[in-house]
Structures are given as structure tokens and as C-alpha cells.
Amino acid sequence: MTRNAGSHGPTTAASIRRVGLKLIYEHGFNAMSLRQLAAEVGLQPASLYNHIRTKQGLLFGLVHDHMLALLEQSAQALAAAPQGDPVGRLRAFIAHHLLYHMEKKREVYIANFELRSLEPANYRIIVALRRTYEERLIALLEEGVAAGVLDVHDVPVTAYAILAMLTGACTWYKPEGRLSKPEIVALHTDLVLKGCLRTAEAPQGRGPDLSKLTGQPPLRRGNRPTPPAAGHEAPA
Amino acid sequence: MTRNAGSHGPTTAASIRRVGLKLIYEHGFNAMSLRQLAAEVGLQPASLYNHIRTKQGLLFGLVHDHMLALLEQSAQALAAAPQGDPVGRLRAFIAHHLLYHMEKKREVYIANFELRSLEPANYRIIVALRRTYEERLIALLEEGVAAGVLDVHDVPVTAYAILAMLTGACTWYKPEGRLSKPEIVALHTDLVLKGCLRTAEAPQGRGPDLSKLTGQPPLRRGNRPTPPAAGHEAPA
Amino acid sequence: MTRNAGSHGPTTAASIRRVGLKLIYEHGFNAMSLRQLAAEVGLQPASLYNHIRTKQGLLFGLVHDHMLALLEQSAQALAAAPQGDPVGRLRAFIAHHLLYHMEKKREVYIANFELRSLEPANYRIIVALRRTYEERLIALLEEGVAAGVLDVHDVPVTAYAILAMLTGACTWYKPEGRLSKPEIVALHTDLVLKGCLRTAEAPQGRGPDLSKLTGQPPLRRGNRPTPPAAGHEAPA
């Protein structure tokens, strides 16, 4: 098998994306300058524009590609999990989420922290993709509740809580750190499942019964009026 | 009811802090300009310098005050909780953390997102305060484990996971939202406690035994070699 | 009489306008750079912005002030001319137009040549003022025609032709040139009047009768359907 003509080594466009990712991660989108980027890639600033349309376009491209990859990988993870086993599917999602987030630490960081640097139109696109992703976990929790194996007070809020917890791991994770990836996955999986699994004994024994507290039935997808918008507000 | 002599409206310095907080929250520290700030306060840019030393000083002041308030309030919350009841103290901490974060949404957001905009010296001060705060939760978990009422695989990582989860709530919380503060507190308290409480039945039945997986004893404060650095790295 | 504090010598803002006028005249608005302007005024480029809002704002200010001055001076010239004497008023207008245009050569040049560099909103404002000015001459011609002392085939087109001719003088006029201002005024006044005055003998004897040529009655303000738009088209 011969190598393609253009595939011997990183192309300039790929370098720009790679270095751009690094610089945005390290300094933030606003604090990073295209001069810096060009210098690190070994170009004059003007030459960047043969490969990107604008600085904003670079950011959007990075975040957008990340979102698509995240959705794609989550789909694959769920496709590989047995259909009839809600808990197994939830485990698969948790493992996927953690592994992707530990692997793509910088993409994830940018996608979360630089949302606000996106122009309104781009912002809407990314938030819609993120919403799609969140809905996957929400659907998983609802499956489990419907099957009677999970017990959560409020599905969407619990989903956001889980996502926040798992995503937090990529904040401090380092490959050379004390815990291995499988350990981290196991630990968080355990934490989440213990928090969500239906137990034989009455759950009230261990925690407050929310329906008592609020006088409302626990919310499910069906009667959820306006799910809380996760994440930061869009710029005005 | 008469008005106090000194309370007739915010002083200029306070206005600057208030508007600064809002603008940093809305646009980010780098994207917000002192011109904007001055305009919203009703001053010329040059006049700001009668009240702040530098833009960086404004940010540091906001974040620093927030950290002190957070530490102070957590101390009060724990002081009010019974000494001998680790689970009660954990509940108190969770409630305090959530309430503070929902109340001071913007301060919290800035303290988390704009850490990287702090100059190294300021960064170190804030991270040290944050570490102090994190250690309070770590201590609580260790108390509970020592008392045999909690069961966590790895105390510091679990602490970070809990903090990430709880802090995430202030991301989407809105006063006019679907859930009230007590509901949110109850829901998250339940989720955390179910995940951490020691159960009568064997926990292995519901989650993987991490000590099996890793071949190491569960870590506690004593044998923790290099605790994972929480949060984002400081700029170079 | 003591001098005002701020009036001893040209203020910075006035210098910017003066030098700006010169540079735009010499190089054209697009070809002139604010760096140049700043250098000639003796400022850093950034300092210009204490006195102008944008480069476009500078251009508009210059052109706008010129148009107002032109309208004001033409009003004064006509006010000083006897009411019942259309030819005398026409003479007054011609003299005013030529003198103003020879005096304010650069303002006039810019107002004519850099119209296209104006942003649409500014362009509309200036064109409206110019239209007002043109209408003054049109009204004068109509007065003369109504009084039976002028004879023109088409009032608006003749007005534009006269304006083009007179304005052309400022193109080549130089104070140190061969002809003095009064000579230039006399020459053009004569040329225009001879072209427009009603003569005792039949005018057909000297020129074509347009109404024969076109089969239409000569146009006057009354039946003028859509007056030709003088000047260059607005940018798209």
C-alpha cells in the first residue's frame, strides 16, 4: 500500500488546528493571538488566511468537530451495548464519556469554556449539538426508570449532575497521574450507579423523599415542562 | 422606617465592582473592556483608576472576596452541624455549597472560569484558598469513612467528583426555574449520599470493587502520594 | 480683550481636520491613511480617536460642514440680491458659486470626488443637501423663464450644465494663476447669461429649436416627471 501524495506528515492546515487547539486551551480564545499562532506554526500571520477564514472560524471548526466526534463515539458506545440492559447501557455511556473526556481533554475544555466566544449563530449550532448529547443520557435514565432498575428523583437534573461530575474528571486528569483510566472509570461508574440504582429497601430510608418535600410527583420526560438549560448563557 | 445615613445608594467603588462582576460574567475577563465598565458606571475610563489599581486588581479582588466568603460560609455551616454526625455534617456541607453557588452564580462562575486570567502570584493565592476549601470536603469524607458510615473508593477523587457535580448546578440554575432551591438541594443530597453511604448489603453487588480492579487498597489521605491538581493549569 | 485659554493657536481637533482635508484632497480618502494623518499632526495614531470617531466620521464631518457652508453662503448671496430681478439674482448665484468654489477648492473637490467613499447613510444625507443646493439654481432659472427674461430648453438639465461648468473652474483655478477671481467670475457670468438670456431675435436663428427636435414642449418644473439624478451613483 503506497502513501498518498499529500499524507506524508502534517499538512499546514492540520498544524494550524493543532497549535490553535493548544493555544486556545492554554491562554483562552480571546487571549490567544493569531500572531502567536502563526509564529508557532512557522508562518506569517497573513498566511493563516489561506487555511482559515477567520479566528472565529478556527474556534468554531475545532468545537464543531469535537461535538460531532463526541456524538459519533457515544453512538458507537451505545450501539455496542446490549439493547435490553439499561444499566449496561448506562455503564457504557459513562465509560465512553470519561474516556473521551480524558483523551480529548483540550477539546472538551475549549468546547465548555469558550462557548461564550462563539458568535451567536455558531453558538446556537454548538448548543443544539450539546443538547442532543445530553438527551442521550436523559433517554438512558428514562429507560432505566421505566424498566424499574433506576430510581432518580428528577431525570434531567440528575443527568446534568452526572454529566457535570464526569466532565469534571477531565479537569484534573493527567495521563501520568496516580489513577489509571480504568480506575477512574470504575470509580465514577460505581458512584453514579450507587446514586441511581433502585434498591430493594425503601430509598426513603437513606435519603429524603423528594415527592414528600415538594408535594409533586417526580418528573419524567413526559411531564417535564421546560428542562433547565445547561451551560452558560449565550452572549447578548 | 427611616433610611440609614450612610446607606443612600452604592458608592462609586461598589458600583465598579458590581458592574465589573456583571461584565466579566457576561463577556469574560479578556473580552470585557474597562471602557465598557466605565461607561456602564457613568465614568470616564481614566476615573476608574481612582478606585481600582488595575484591571487585574479588579478581577483578583472579586475572586478573592468570593473565596473568603465561601470559606467563611462553609465554616459557619459546619459549625452549626452536630460534631459527632459525619453524615449530618456532609449534608450541611452539600446544602451550603449548593445554596452559595446558586446565590452567587456569577462570582462562582468567574472564580472557576477566569482563574487562568489571574497573574501567577494571584493565581497561586486563589488556588491555595480553593485547595483549603476542597480539603474541608475531603476531611468530611474521611471522617465518614473512619466512622464506618461512608464507603468511597478514593476519597479525594470522590470529593472532586462531588464538587464538580454540585458546582455544575449553578451553571443552569435560575431563580425562576422549574425547581426550587430546597428541591435542588434535596435531589443532589440524595444523589451524593446514595453514592457514598455504606450499605448493609455487600456493595460489590452493585458496583465494581475498585480494590479488586487495581490491586491496591483504597486510598485515604494518609497514603495519597500526589493529589490530583483540581482545576485548570495556570498560564505559563 | 483677553484671549481665551483654549484659543491660543489651533486646537488638536482643528489640526486633524485641516490636515485631514489636505491629505484626502491630495491622495484620496482611501489612499490616505490615519497613520499619515497622525504623523502630520504630530500624534500617535491612537490619539486621533480622542477627536474623531472613525475615519469615515472624519470624511463625513468635512463634507457635511462644507455643504452647510455652501448652502449658507448661497442663501446670503441671494438674500443680498434684489428680489424682483431674476437676472441679477442669477448673477449673484454664479458669483457666489465661483467664489466659494475657488476659495474652498479642496472641500469642493472632496465633496464631489469622495461622495462614493461615504457610507450609505452618510451618502444619503450629503446627496440630499446637494439636491437642495441644485434646486436653488433650478428655482432661479424658473423664475427667469417665468419672468420672460431667460430662455432655456430644459431647466434642470441646463442647471446641471451650468453647475458642472462653474464647478469645473475650481479644478484648475490657482490663486497665483493668470486670471484673477473677478475676471473668472465675469467670464463665466457672461458665458452663462449669453447662453440663457432671452434674445429679441428668434433664438432658432442661432440654435436648434429643441421642441421641434423632440416634438415635446420644453420641460419646466411643472411637468418634469423624474429629474435626472446628478452626480455619481451610490455604492451598492
Add this chain to the structure above:
Amino acid sequence: MTRNAGSHGPTTAASIRRVGLKLIYEHGFNAMSLRQLAAEVGLQPASLYNHIRTKQGLLFGLVHDHMLALLEQSAQALAAAPQGDPVGRLRAFIAHHLLYHMEKKREVYIANFELRSLEPANYRIIVALRRTYEERLIALLEEGVAAGVLDVHDVPVTAYAILAMLTGACTWYKPEGRLSKPEIVALHTDLVLKGCLRTAEAPQGRGPDLSKLTGQPPLRRGNRPTPPAAGHEAPA
């Protein structure tokens, strides 16, 4: 009728000139970019350089060709006019000038407005051609004066005034406008001739006698010391 082999559509070079003409006319030479031009022609910017030497070269080519065409057509117009009839020849020139200027509105506009964008060497060439053209009208007026049929106070200034007036027409002329070309020609011819023709009655009756005013004899080509430079000054 069969199509010629070589005439199947404009060549690339011709497209560039055509689109270049349009863009310079619409936006001005400085404001128009070769990128724009390339895009409208359907090329990459680099490909333009297979057809033009530089942007300046494109401008010069357009203006130069226009000047040659103008000179050529004026020669033809005068060649067709009877030799011994100065007024007839003046009529011919006026008609030619107006028709050419209305037909080649954009070329004319560019040749007048973008003179200043020409490099000094190119500028001199074009101005020399224009001077040649102006001299044709000057010569015509002098012929008429010598023959005793025209009466102008100052030949060159009158010539410039006439040219300015006639050229002004192409500024507002539109094919779909209110007046047809023949009407416009007739109107302006009348205006010019009335202004220049020697009349039986004493002209002093209608206009000021310039020779009285200035105390100098009317200027003719012979005693003209320094003819006024028509048009705008070249950039330094």
C-alpha cells in the same frame, strides 16, 4: 449566418478588462481589490497575473485605450465636418464629445476620477493625451474667433468651461432617462453656441465687457503666458 471561429465569447483577458472597468467605476481604483476582480471573473487572484502586469497596469491600460479612442473619434468627427465652417465644426465636436461621453460613461468617469491613482509616469502620458484633446477644442474656438463668427473673452478658459459642462452630462446621463441623446446634444449645443456666437447687437449689452474689467485685451493663443493646468494635480 455562421459564427466566426475566433469570436466564441470574450477571452479571459477581455473579461478582466471588462470586469475591472466595472469595479473601478463602482468602487474606485483604490477601494477595488484584485481578489474581487478575480472572483467576478472566475479566477484565483494569482491567475490574473497571466493577463495583467500589475493592478496599476490594468488601470493605465483602460485609461490609455480610452484616451486613444476619444482622440480617434474626435478626429473622425472633425474630418467629417466641412473644413470652412467653424461653427459647423464646433457643433460636430460638441456632438461627438457628448455622444462619446454618454456611451462610455464608465471609461470617462475613470479617466477623470482616477487620474490621481496613476503612477507619475503613467499620469504624465495620460495628461499629455488629454491636453492634446483639449487643444482641439481650443483650436476650434480660435478658428471661430479668427473667422469672426465666435466671440469669447478667453479662449482656453472658455474651452475648459465648455468641456466641464459637456463632460458633466455623462455624470447623470442614463439610457433610460427622460431625455434622449439627440435632445441632450441639441440642448447643450444650443447652450454653448449661444454663449460663444458673435451677435449682431453689442454683446456688452448683455454681459460685462471683460476687457473693460481687466484692462487687458482678450487673451488668444498667441499671448497666453501660462495656460491653466486643467484637472487635478498629480500625487507628489
Add this chain to the structure above:
DNA sequence: AATGAATGAGTATTCATTCAT
């Protein structure tokens, strides 16, 4: 305490042009 003016460093982006392919 407030301000108008100034500044040096910096921003993203555009431009005409070149050149190897």
C-alpha cells in the same frame, strides 16, 4: 474624585504580488 488627551503595544484582517507546481 473626575477628566480630556495622550500613548505604546497590540488586534484581526486585507492587500498586491510572487512562485513552484
Add this chain to the structure above:
DNA sequence: GATGAATGAATACTCATTCAT
């Protein structure tokens, strides 16, 4: 004849900050 990539120079404009008043 066409192009993708590169470039050096330039552009208008913004920024945090200073300082005399």
C-alpha cells in the same frame, strides 16, 4: 493558463494605563 500557498507591508481600530489639570 491556472492555482494554492506564502509573504511583507499595511490597514483601521482598541486597549489598559498615565498624567496634568
